[in-house]
Amino acid sequence: xxxxxxxxxxxxxxxxxxxxxxxxxxxxxxxxxxxxxxxxxxxxxxxxxxxxxxxxxxxxxxxxxxxxxxxxxxxxxxxxxxxxxxxxxxxxxxxxxxxxxxxxxxxxxxxxxxxxxxxxxxxxxxxxxxxxxxxxxxxxxxxxxxxxxxxxxxxxxxxxxxxxxxxxxxxxxxxxxxxxxxxxxxxxxxxxxxxxxxxxxxxxxxxxxxxxxxxxxxxxxxxxxxxxxxxxxxxxxxxxxxxxxxxxxxxxxxxxxxxxxxxxxxxxxxxxxxxxxxxxxxxxxxxxxxxxxxxxxxxxxxxxxxxxxxxxxxxxxxxxxxxxxxxxxxxxxxxx
Amino acid sequence: xxxxxxxxxxxxxxxxxxxxxxxxxxxxxxxxxxxxxxxxxxxxxxxxxxxxxxxxxxxxxxxxxxxxxxxxxxxxxxxxxxxxxxxxxxxxxxxxxxxxxxxxxxxxxxxxxxxxxxxxxxxxxxxxxxxxxxxxxxxxxxxxxxxxxxxxxxxxxxxxxxxxxxxxxxxxxxxxxxxxxxxxxxxxxxxxxxxxxxxxxxxxxxxxxxxxxxxxxxxxxxxxxxxxxxxxxxxxxxxxxxxxxxxxxxxxxxxxxxxxxxxxxxxxxxxxxxxxxxxxxxxxxxxxxxxxxxxxxxxxxxxxxxxxxxxxxxxxxxxxxxxxxxxxxxxxxxxxxxxxxxxxxxxxxxxxxxxxxxxxxxxxxxxxxxxxxxxxxxxxxxxxxxxxxxxxxxxxxxxxxxxxxxxxxxxxxxxxxxxxxxxxxxxxxxxxxxxxxxxxxxxxxxxxxxxxxxxxxxxxxxxxxxxxxxxxxxxxxxxxxxxxxxxxxxxxxxxxxxxxxxxxxxxxxxxxxxxxxxxxxxxxxxxxxxxxxxxxxxxxxxxxxxxxxxxxxxxxxx
Ligand SMILES: [Cu+2]
Ligand SMILES: [Cu+2]
Numbered sequence: 001x002x003x004x005x006x007x008x009x010x011x012x013x014x015x016x017x018x019x020x021x022x023x024x025x026x027x028x029x030x031x032x033x034x035x036x037x038x039x040x041x042x043x044x045x046x047x048x049x050x051x052x053x054x055x056x057x058x059x060x061x062x063x064x065x066x067x068x069x070x071x072x073x074x075x076x077x078x079x080x081x082x083x084x085x086x087x088x089x090x091x092x093x094x095x096x097x098x099x100x101x102x103x104x105x106x107x108x109x110x111x112x113x114x115x116x117x118x119x120x121x122x123x124x125x126x127x128x129x130x131x132x133x134x135x136x137x138x139x140x141x142x143x144x145x146x147x148x149x150x151x152x153x154x155x156x157x158x159x160x161x162x163x164x165x166x167x168x169x170x171x172x173x174x175x176x177x178x179x180x181x182x183x184x185x186x187x188x189x190x191x192x193x194x195x196x197x198x199x200x201x202x203x204x205x206x207x208x209x210x211x212x213x214x215x216x217x218x219x220x221x222x223x224x225x226x227x228x229x230x231x232x233x234x235x236x237x238x239x240x241x242x243x244x245x246x247x248x249x250x251x252x253x254x255x256x257x258x259x260x261x262x263x264x265x266x267x268x269x270x271x272x273x274x275x276x277x278x279x280x281x282x283x284x285x286x287x288x289x290x291x292x293x294x295x296x297x298x299x300x301x302x303x304x305x306x307x308x309x310x311x312x313x314x315x316x317x318x319x320x321x322x323x324x325x326x327x328x329x330x331x332x333x334x335x336x
Numbered sequence: 337x338x339x340x341x342x343x344x345x346x347x348x349x350x351x352x353x354x355x356x357x358x359x360x361x362x363x364x365x366x367x368x369x370x371x372x373x374x375x376x377x378x379x380x381x382x383x384x385x386x387x388x389x390x391x392x393x394x395x396x397x398x399x400x401x402x403x404x405x406x407x408x409x410x411x412x413x414x415x416x417x418x419x420x421x422x423x424x425x426x427x428x429x430x431x432x433x434x435x436x437x438x439x440x441x442x443x444x445x446x447x448x449x450x451x452x453x454x455x456x457x458x459x460x461x462x463x464x465x466x467x468x469x470x471x472x473x474x475x476x477x478x479x480x481x482x483x484x485x486x487x488x489x490x491x492x493x494x495x496x497x498x499x500x501x502x503x504x505x506x507x508x509x510x511x512x513x514x515x516x517x518x519x520x521x522x523x524x525x526x527x528x529x530x531x532x533x534x535x536x537x538x539x540x541x542x543x544x545x546x547x548x549x550x551x552x553x554x555x556x557x558x559x560x561x562x563x564x565x566x567x568x569x570x571x572x573x574x575x576x577x578x579x580x581x582x583x584x585x586x587x588x589x590x591x592x593x594x595x596x597x598x599x600x601x602x603x604x605x606x607x608x609x610x611x612x613x614x615x616x617x618x619x620x621x622x623x624x625x626x627x628x629x630x631x632x633x634x635x636x637x638x639x640x641x642x643x644x645x646x647x648x649x650x651x652x653x654x655x656x657x658x659x660x661x662x663x664x665x666x667x668x669x670x671x672x673x674x675x676x677x678x679x680x681x682x683x684x685x686x687x688x689x690x691x692x693x694x695x696x697x698x699x700x701x702x703x704x705x706x707x708x709x710x711x712x713x714x715x716x717x718x719x720x721x722x723x724x725x726x727x728x729x730x731x732x733x734x735x736x737x738x739x740x741x742x743x744x745x746x747x748x749x750x751x752x753x754x755x756x757x758x759x760x761x762x763x764x765x766x767x768x769x770x771x772x773x774x775x776x777x778x779x780x781x782x783x784x785x786x787x788x789x790x791x792x793x794x795x796x797x798x799x800x801x802x803x804x805x806x807x808x809x810x811x812x813x814x815x816x817x818x819x820x821x822x823x824x825x826x827x828x829x830x831x832x833x834x835x836x837x838x839x840x841x842x843x844x845x846x847x848x849x850x851x852x853x854x855x856x857x858x859x860x861x862x863x864x865x866x867x868x869x870x871x872x873x874x875x876x877x878x879x880x881x882x883x884x885x886x887x888x889x890x891x892x893x894x
Contacts, residue, residue, distance in 0.1 A: 037791075037792055037795045037796070038795050038796065039796055039797055045727075048724065049724055049725055049727070049728050052722060052724055052725050053719065053725055056715075056718065056719045056722065056725065057719070060715035060716075060718065060719065063711070063715060064711055064712065064715060067682060067683075067686065067707075067711045068707075068708050068711055070686050070690070071686055071689065071704060071707050071708060072708075074686065074689040074690050074692070074694070075689070075694060075704060078625070078689060078690065078691055078692050078693065078694050079693075079694050079696065080626070080693045080694055080695045080696070081693070084693060086626075086693075086881075087626040087627065087693065087880040087881035088625065088626045088627040088691055088692045088693045088880065088881055089627070089691060089881055090627065090628050090879065090880060090881035090882045091627070091628065091630065091691060092628045092629075092630070092631075092632065092878075093630055093631040093632070093633075093634070093687075094630075094631075094687075097687070098631050098634050098680070098683075098684075101679065101680065101683045102634075102676060102679075102680055105675055105676045105679045106673075106676050109672035109673060109675055109676060109718075112672055112718070112722065113668065113669040113672050116665075116668055116672075116722045116723065116724055116725075117665050117668070117669075119724040120661070120664070120665055120668075120723055120724045123724055123727070125661045125664065125665075125723065125724060125727070126661040126662065126665065127661065155658075155660055156657075156658045156659065156660060158727065159661075212496065212500075213496045213497040213500065214494055214496070214497065214591065216656060216730075216731060218731075218732075218797075218799065220728070220796065220797030221797075223727065223728040224727050224728065225656045225727050225728065225730055225731070226656055226727075227656050227657045227658065229585075229591055229592070229657075229658055230496060230585040230586075230591065231585025231586070231589075231590070231591065232585070232590070232591065232592060232658045234658065247797065247806065249797060249799050250799065251656075251730065251731040251732065251799040251800075252494075252731060253421075253489065253490050253494070253497065253801045254497060255421075255488075255497060255501065256416075256417035256418045256420075256421055256488070256803075257417060258421075258799075258801060258802060258803075259412075259417070259799070259801075259802030259803050259804040259805055260804055262806070
């Protein structure tokens with residue numbers, strides 16, 4: 001690996017310097033220009049994740065350029081020349097070099113580990129287990145499949161940011177995942193909905209539980225995801241930073257229709273949110289809870305969504321309402 | 337290259353001292369039909385493994401094609417969602433348990449390890465044959481499961497979905513995995529004992545070829561981890577069929593415990609699929625670079641380090657599951673650490689090429705292709721190992737792109753490199769290098785076109801294991817489908833090459849690549865008991881440039 005370097009020390013080191021500068025510049029540029037690969041940032045966690053990604057890709061690009069560059073250089077420079085029947089010089093190793101290329105990655109990953117832990121804490125990933133959020137679930141009954149969701153809920157998932165850990169969330173929503181829909185229950189307002197509505201800039205805490213199989217709650221614009229499990233409630237806390245409509249994606253295989261298990265999160269201004277709340281609270285008052293579920297979860301967007309697949313999947317209106325009323329029954333047991 | 341014979345391999349040649357016909361009765365050489373029945377010769381078993389595995393590779397590949405056709409459009413229009421999930425599940429199952437693991441460990445391991453250590457056969461030839469024949473049995477279970485709808489819950493088979501979906505098919509699937517798992521345990525035992533006990537006494541441990549070290553490390557890992565998978569799957573089988581509730585939440589069971597049992601095996605399974613490939617790399621790269629392996633001991637130690645650390649990283653598959661925050665961070669750090677020994681290996685191979693006289697043989701092309709892409713897969717792996725980033729991309733197409741870079745760009749390229757390298761030894765025939773280059777080019781382009789855009793899809797929000805998806809992802813998915821068609825096409829030059837060469841190819845010399853390891857010091861294909869005499873090892877396996885090869889018949893001394 002060294003012979004050339006010994007023969008032409010000065011040009012060699014100049015080349016090394018030039019390669020080093022070039023690799024650094026390209027890697028930094030790549031790291032700074034990744035936003036096109038990601039959806040827009042719409043939560044407090046999103047920029048944290050993206051910054052980490054930038055750093056990972058910057059380091060990764062440098063390693064890629066150096067390693068793959070060295071391979072391609074070696075392929076050209078050290079190719080076998082026709083007629084040459086001898087073997088290469090028998091260099092069996094180089095201890096300082098081997099120590100170097102063990103130590104450098106080790107230092108990089110230790111740095112990454114520390115940085116990553118820090119980002120994770122900022123995101124609320126390390127919120128202490130068993131921490132109780134104050135609030136409105138005193139009346140909540142026990143979920144059939146989970147003896148004590150209240151205690152369990154903050155064990156798993158994304159919790160509050162470090163500076164918010166003693167502050168109760170501004171809004172709590174109980175989320176139920178079931179094949180193949182999401183149900184959102186606003187206990188304080190008595191609203192049940194098939195879509196999630198939250199105010200911008202407020203601390204929102206979702207309490208997630210599944211009734212049948214595993215699902216995963218993912219909002220790509222928020223950069224956070226948490227499995228939704230039967231018998232093991234989990235949580236997700238976030239602050240939406242942008243108004244708009246974003247997809248809610250189920251990310252855990254949950255059956256044949258898994259790809260269709262999508263919903264929407266509406267991030268409103270406070271006024272819009274209050275209006276939505278009022279409108280739906282009145283509707284909820286006029287009917288008993290079960291009917292509300294049936295009405296709200298059969299709203300158009302789901303239907304629209306199903307329409308193209310109805311024939312393939314055999315999911316028609318009847319099946320859908322069957323699913324929905326089943327859902328309402330389950331949810332009733334869970335959250336009455 | 338009419339006759340290449342390193343003079344340093346001394347094969348004592350006295351006629352009186354022959355070991356042949358010491359009580360065994362077997363034919364002079366194996367005929368083609370011997371390969372279709374129970375046979376205890378490690379070379380026959382090795383080829384049986386590779387050919388059987390390759391058949392499954394074709395089946396799994398066809399499933400992948402069907403999946404990609406379905407995903408050409410956002411709607412469900414080619415397969416029903418149940419069939420899609422069955423294909424998705426069994427594509428993964430077959431590629432892992434029926435193609436990469438059996439071909440890399442069972443195939444190359446069986447064929448090469450006894451030859452490389454100078455033994456006549458594996459330590460327990462009958463056990464070896466039984467281990468192989470468990471595979472067709474397992475395959476029958478798997479194919480049988482399709483008569484009951486096929487298992488549809490992913491190769492991970494997470495409960496409760498796996499408890500409530502296509503019960504008969506899921507049970508057959510479990511039986512088939514338990515069969516291949518048993519096969520793997522029996523095979524691993526054999527490899528450990530063979531390397532330990534049957535290595536010729538003149539071979540020092542520091543002269544053991546790195547492929548054997550890799551198989552040894554792989555076997556130890558399989559012995560520790562496979563029983564845990566079997567335990568998890570059998571509990572699942574009971575939950576499905578016998579009314580137990582280990583993983584049934586409504587009976588007080590815990591869905592996350594299954595995931596721990598599953599990944600305790602299945603993360604190491606990633607190393608079962610890549611360590612033997614690393615072993616192949618360590619053989620192919622020095623031979624075709626005409627230079628000793630760079631950092632022999634570092635490669636040995638890094639295999640062992642990967643095994644040790646690899647046993648404590650499994651929760652990185654569960655960063656969004658029912659795992660507390662501290663656990664997610666702990667496993668982030670252990671996962672990042674695996675990058676260090678893996679990097680050592682990559683750098684060692686680059687170091688081997690550096691200053692070499694690299695021959696652009698097909699084996700070398702695939703080895704270099706592997707190196708180029710494994711770097712991408714490794715970097716993707718490091719990003720995924722970070723829990724905060726994984727919260728975004730977990731279970732997305734980013735993951736699918738990443739592990740295909742590792743398993744296709746890595747493992748499958750390594751298997752191809754191994755086939756091009758050892759085909760002359762296995763069959764006594766040379767492969768056609770031009771068809772091989774066409775095969776390489778198509779495969780390399782196809783791989784990158786198929787699997788790179790998947791990373792972007794995942795970042796943008798496309799979940800994995802879906803039959804239908806948001807129309808915003810349609811364009812990239814079409815690109816991926818085109819790439820997969822190139823991959824499908826790439827098989828034709830390979831199949832033509834292998835079949836044509838095997839039947840009517842040019843006869844291979846004993847040592848076409850002028851290699852120094854023991855398998856090249858016997859005939860192509862090797863005689864039934866490998867060596868006339870126990871070979872005497874007088875130099876290291878990679879002493880290129882130190883041991884002078886005699887290149888013309890006239891120079892052969894003695
Ligand atoms: Cu799902
Ligand atoms: Cu893993």
